[in-house]
Amino acid sequence: MKKNTLNSLLVIVLLFLTASCKTKKNVVNNPSKVIDEKVATNKTSENLRLLKSKDFSYSTLSLKAKADLSIDGNEMGVSMNVRMKKDEVIWISITAIAGLEVARAMITPDSLLVLSRLEGTALKKPFSYIYNFANRQITFRMLQSVLTGNTITEFMAEPASLTQEEGAFTLKGEKINLAYMIMFNNLLKPALVHLNDVRAGQALKVDYANYQLVDAVLFPSTVKVNSMSGKRKVNIVFDFSKIERNLPLDFPYTVPKRFEIIN
Template identity: 45%
Template sequence: MRRNILNSLFLLALVSLTMACKTKKKVVVVPPVSGVAPVDTKKMETLEMLQGKDISYNTLSLRGKARLDINGNANNVSMNIRIRKNEGIWLSIGGPLGIEVGRAWITPDSIKVLNKLQNVYLGKPFNYVHRFTNPQVTYQLLQAILSGNTIPELMRTEANLTAQNGVWEISGEQADLAYRALFNTLFKVSEYQLNDLKSAKALKVVYGDYQNMNGTLFPTTIQINSMAGTQKIALNIDFSKVESNLPVEFPFNVPGKYEVIN
């Protein structure tokens, strides 16, 4: 795998990943759309109700399998994701036979990537991800997508709140970012659409089934499509394990033999 392909894997996966889980517990089926509009309430009350369905956590630890297609080059990988809320997101990607091919560490201030196939290291400020995304993308936005929660920046009274086919939809524009969030009949986010109005950058995230874990609903599958110029990524994730509020570690050491790249 070429160096730029692996770097794109990490950077764009971090931008567009989300959390999902799957255990032996029974999947919660999303009720079908009835076509009847939700009860009309004040906008702020509705936004608060939708945000009230977010998961509450201090840490998350997630494992799963994914199929990643970058410009037609598809690979099956394993993923290990750990999050400490508002502090950092750690990601390990494994290749065939469970061999780790790379590791990444992202915080509100920086992004660091180890390419273990090429023995190279990338360390940049957080805004480096804006090469692949809209400048409105923040650490908090990524964290919300990873946890399957509502994106705080979008849950504003200035947003358009409508009922489409019996479920809620939030849409609007923030600077050069056009956004659309769809909710299902469980009042959980079912789809995000983020588009840069000035460039060919777009992100679509679709959440799948849910399961009840300690009274909280987690998505079990996710489909992601990302486009940045001519770079196109399709990512399908199926997580096998999720744990919350347990101690997590973020091992990230750069060996002296690694080459630092820009």
């Protein structure tokens, strides 16, 4: 029973990584035409570089959010604090509406750690444990990219197909068994990310909308996640209230002695 609870918490944590972030700023209207005049006609490599140039750089990120979750029809609302150090660690604290922390997680390129204060248990797994919920092509850096609203480096190269219609780009391709489609808006930012592994029965769809300008960088203020893995279905709507970058951060994660460790 405890293991099942921890697995459910891990699903929440992993699906959170498909979101992006926002702060309370004015929404930037999506123009009818591409805002950048450097779009190259029929030059895939140049346009991929253009889309990649819209990514933002950071060393650390600190995010706060509220999330409405629906897991197999069961609904709940939580608050989340997220801290990231690029290419090294993603730290997440999940708090119930009452203000009490119910779970804490730390994800690195090598490991997954999930602490359940409700059950008094801790899950310790290698990063590969994520493949129980996602395609084997998913990497730590890919999770970072989706979380920060950046392009996914693994997909931003030929022979991926990049088409343009009414100023909006669509990127399509397949990486082993993982088919992907990413639609960009006229701000040259992702509007839709769709990952699909038919063989494994896994699919993920992320909708980004209402981009806001924060420190001269665009972030989506509305993020909707729909995930399916086998018979498990998860829907999440994120509302982010604060984002801070390039500040000194710590990543506390200590398992109390009384907790049971589940390997």
